[in-house]
Amino acid sequence: MGRPLPFVADPVVDASRLPDGFPAAAWDIEAEVDDSLHIEIVVGVADLLLVASSGTVVRSPSPAHVQVSRVRDLIAACPATRYSRDELERVSGLDRWTLARQFRGIYGTSPSRFRTLRQLDHVRRLVRSGTSLAEAAAEAGFADQSHMSRRFKSAYGLTPAAWASAIA
Numbered sequence: 001m002g003r004p005l006p007f008v009a010d011p012v013v014d015a016s017r018l019p020d021g022f023p024a025a026a027w028d029i030e031a032e033v034d035d036s037l038h039i040e041i042v043v044g045v046a047d048l049l050l051v052a053s054s055g056t057v058v059r060s061p062s063p064a065h066v067q068v069s070r071v072r073d074l075i076a077a078c079p080a081t082r083y084s085r086d087e088l089e090r091v092s093g094l095d096r097w098t099l100a101r102q103f104r105g106i107y108g109t110s111p112s113r114f115r116t117l118r119q120l121d122h123v124r125r126l127v128r129s130g131t132s133l134a135e136a137a138a139e140a141g142f143a144d145q146s147h148m149s150r151r152f153k154s155a156y157g158l159t160p161a162a163w164a165s166a167i168a
Helices: 035-054 065-077 085-092 096-107 111-128 133-140 145-156 160-167
Strands: none
Touching (some): 035 096, 065 085, 065 096, 111 160
16 A cells, blocks of 8 residues: 565565465466456565565555445446446545455455356356356356356356256
């Protein structure tokens, strides 16, 4: 929050000691990185540098819950829509870095991950009602069925087709 990053004497980080909530997308070179995910990765790395330099987790003070909940409500209302970071900043009244930290602090996940999970909720409702996987992917805002299937399997441990068979 307006501070320079600290000097870190040992910049090599043991991946097994990463803090809870560190964005897994930082390691996924095939992940689709939108503005929100980009911010999540940068904030995660910055927080990691702060932890590495001080040995303690640095927590940002929480802004009014209502500011962050506006972004949550916007995403939840239409998860198929990909909002720009400028729009999320405008809606919340917070800068992108503060918004990313506070969203994670309040909801336990990033805005990007929250959006993906809401998209997957929508996919499950559509598939349950008989919509094809390709149509469900398009309606939920995924680039294509393959993109949806990768995200679905990552979140739930099985493909959408396997899930649909299991509930049939």
